[in-house]
Amino acid sequence: MKDITYDARIYKTEVYKGKKVTTYYVRWSTGGKPWKEPYRNAAQADVFRSELMTAARRGEAFSMATGRPVSWKREETALSWYGFTLAFVEAKWPHASPNHRRGIAEALVDATEALLSTESGVPSRDVRRTALRWAYSTRIRDGEKAPADLEKVLRWLEDNTVALADFDEQGRGAVLARAILTRISQTMDGKPAAANTANRKRMVLNSAMEYGQEIGLLKANPFKTVKWTRPRTLSTVDPRAVINSEQARRFLTAVRLDSKRGERMEAFFGCMYYAALRPEEVVDLRRVHLHSLPEEGWGEMRLTNAEPRAGSRWTNSGKPRERRGLKHRAEGDTRPIPIHPELVSLLRAHLGRFGTGPEGRVFIGPRGGLMTDRAYLKVFHEARKKAFTSEEASSPLMDVPYTLRHAAVSTWLNAGVPAPQVAEWAGHSVDVLLRVYAKCIYGQQSEAMSRIWEATRSSM
Incomplete structure (x- = not known):
């Protein structure tokens, strides 16, 4: 025709x-x-x-x-929910970080599971989720045609997810919104989801509804008609996970003795413990960031960037990591951090033995590539077993690398360093710092009780 x-x-x-x-x-x-x-x-x-x-x-x-x-x-x-989510992802993509893009996709995948309009011919759950993750990467979706098996699933989703207009129907919209909230409150096997995960997904989906209202596709945000009790989240660091200086030295020694690869990671983990660096900040550390590494005494570093890992699907480059500005900082801002004398020694020894990699990177793999999560996590867990007693190893003590940073910040606070200074070094705001590390500040409870006793005891 x-x-x-x-x-x-x-x-x-x-x-x-x-x-x-x-x-x-x-x-x-x-x-x-x-x-x-x-x-x-x-x-x-x-x-x-x-x-x-x-x-x-x-x-x-x-x-x-x-x-x-x-x-x-x-x-x-008649725009379907699935069609609307594609538009929402496309609108958010240019302004979102790779990890936020991944978070948006995770929330939309779960929500879409709750909004299927039929069970007839429904593809398997794993295939549906795989197809949606492909579709929610704007870079991939705009750059290549969907694989034949996924294209068939995406056509099914376009035809068999509820119409967006259903959210505006009286009563119907609230039912659909509650179905979404129920789904994101659970894991795939039906168990309660972590509170932080559920709240994060709820924020993404609320943003999607606000977007629909903003562009005239929804009359109102259906989430506002549903009473939903947000799960309580643990916002403070667990003191049981925080190591002391003696345990830290045991661990760093075990890292060095673990393997040839471990020898390259002693200073890597040392940066987390002594300088409170986040893993993505250590990965990006360059020689130019190390302003001062004296033979004796304190040094100084000045961070400019980080390289968080989000996965190749969510970055603009298609690589697992993408270099970005520092967390909670304006683009181009820097963060000064003192280098503890013991870390100065570790870094001097590391640079003297291994030199630097491409672009002046301080930490690289044996073959010159990036220090990968898989590589450093393997050494971390092996060294932890060797460094700790059986009782320590079976406890929450330093169960993940990030707790090395928690130990550094806790040490600074307990040493009496003013909170604004600690916040500057750690890359936090003061209020977040004090809230997150409230349970890790020792010594002040006894002092407070002593003051109360002095104020209330009888003069007789």
């Missing part, structure tokens, strides 16, 4: 900034014929473009007369 075509190509949205208003043009072509649709709102343009892309990927026929999929109703397109 000459009035339809399967040759549809969707291009990047074109932005025209006029003197008074900005117009967003969604551009596409059908059978070589160009089309464009103007929008005053970037989000609305994203939604329309996502709908076109979904139809094109499904291999739908496009009308040569209108440029739109033949299956679309002339009056109004």
Whole structure:
């Protein structure tokens, strides 16, 4: 038929900034014929473009007369939940960090499980989740065609997730919202989810509903009609996990003696314990960051960046890690940290033996590659077993590498370093610092009780 075509190509949205208003043009072509649709709102343009892309990927026929999929109703397109989530992800992608992108995807995958409109022909759970994770990576989705097995699943999801308009139906919207909240409150095997996980996903999904309201697809946020008790989260560091200086030295010695690979990691873990660096900050540490490494006494480092691991699916580069500015800091900001004399010795010895890697990296693998999570976690757990007694090893004591940082911050606070200074070195705000480490500050309880006794005891 000459009035339809399967040759549809969707291009990047074109932005025209006029003197008074900005117009967003969604551009596409059908059978070589160009089309464009103007929008005053970037989000609305994203939604329309996502709908076109979904139809094109499904291999739908496009009308040569209108440029739109033949299956679309002339009056109004019934946007599915799945179609809406693609638009939401696309709107968030440019402004979100790789780890936040992954968090958005995790929340939407769980929510979509609760919004299937039928059980007929439903793909297996693992396949559905795999297909959704593929679709929620904007970089991958815009750069390549979905594998045949996943494309079939995505077509099913487009046809068999509830319509977004259902959330605006009286009573129906609240039922759907509660189904979502119930799902994110559980793990895949039905057990209660960690409180932090449930709350984080709820925040993502609330943001999605607010986005739908913002661009005119929802009349109201359905989550606001549901009474949901947020799980209580543990916001303080468990003192049982914090090691003392003697245990730290035992551990660092065990790291060095563990293996040839371990010899490269003694200073790596030392940076976490003595300087309170986050793992992603140690991975990114460069020689230029080490401003002072004297033969004796204190040195200084000045951090500029970190390289958190999010997974190749969620980064712009397609690599597992992506370099970013420091956490809780403005882009381009730096963080000064004193280098403990023992860490100075570790770093001097490390640089003297192993030198630096590409781009001046302080810590690299034996073959010159990045220090991977798998490599340092293996050494961490092996050294922990060797360094600790059986009683210590079976306790929460330093159960993950991050607790080395907790030990550093706790040590500084207990040494009497003013909280604002500790916050500056650790990269925290003062209020977060005191809240997170409240249970790790020793000695003050006895002093407080002594003051109360002096104020209340009888003068007789």
